[in-house]
Amino acid sequence: MTATEELCKCPRLPAARHATNAANAVSVGLAQMYCNRINYDLEYQHAAVAIRCFVVVGILGGSFDPPHEGHLHVASKLMKLLRLDAVWWIVAINPQKLAGTYSLKERMSMVKSVIARCRGMRVMCADSQYSYKMVRNLQARYPQTRFVWIAGSDTLSTMHKWYRWKQFCESLPIVLLERRGYVYNVLRMPFAVYMENERVSDLKFLLKRRRGWSIVRGKICAASSTQIRNAMPV
Template identity: 35%
Template sequence: MAGRQQALRLGFDLTPGMRVGLYGGSFNPAHEGHAHVAETARRRLQLDRVIWLVSPQNPLKTNHHETASLAERLAGARRFARGRSMIVSDAETRIGSQYTIDIVRDLKARFPGVHFVWIMGADSLASFHRWRGWTQIMAEVPVAVVSRPWISLKSRSSPAAQRFAGARVPIEQAKLVPTAKPPRWVFLTGPLNFQSSTLLRERMRRRGS
């Protein structure tokens, strides 16, 4: 009963043994590049679910006036999170935290037995060392990084990549990552999608001017 109440409170239900990707971001706005990252991780890691965690506000971004409302960003993410295995959630707002380390620990406590893995694009890995509790995140859950245009080489030499170089898993073993004991991470290469939220916002600004 308690587990069912947890599911109703967060808007999704997970059962022990599931392999679940957590894909966080502002999604301001969501685009095909986000869908590419989510689908690449789902397929290569053989995940049962990918939860798009739409954040109330990215604490590393100062341009708050350019951030659309949470409702708008949730609606946008739902347009790109295709298929039954993709879930769009405002769990961070419901739980009351905007930091990844808090949301990861909370979901692990709510859903014991679920194999969580954090998903990010290579652009996020490049700045991962600036996240609050980034080393603790690596100690809590395995991490999957999906290559993104222009940044992949820089991200693989980033402070986080260097700090945890010994925990990197060969891409051939990617499907083992969700059930691996952290710290473990994998860099997933493949075809690139060149859409970005920054470019889309700039395009919208030009149309409005």
């Protein structure tokens, strides 16, 4: 399935957002089209450009080798808290890990199974092995969509090793959900040091910014792909 097809399957936008943006439409016909359009298809996208509305999509990127309840916990918790219109699980083409247990096809299939009953969640294959390039490609393809990177706080332990990680941090808002063992070490990570002045506590305000980051506290899920792989029989 193409990225466009995935985009067309995004869920309905909140009614309040429809009403507010429709009121600002330049014509009655355009406003009516906006209010009646439920899915984010090409016609809806053209209307969105004209009336300056935005869809907010969370990006949950990773190797998902394998996907587990911790990933779903992050996606579900932050989707609800941030009031995201959708969450895209983007599976890495070439994960920067040791020999993986599962192929790309298998990981895509497993993610689909994990999110099968989750409204608004979709799985996509990354079009680049680098998160920075992948995000830039999505932003160029969907200019009327606001993207936010969502992840567990353990991500910060390796983010400074990513390709052009500083540019990545400046390319979109980042919201992290705390994970066991990483809560109190986060502020010492290279990411936190570099983005020290970009930390925002108001999540609603953060989503309106071009960059920034925040940590969300809540129920901690200790599931780990590494632990799952290590527990598998050889």
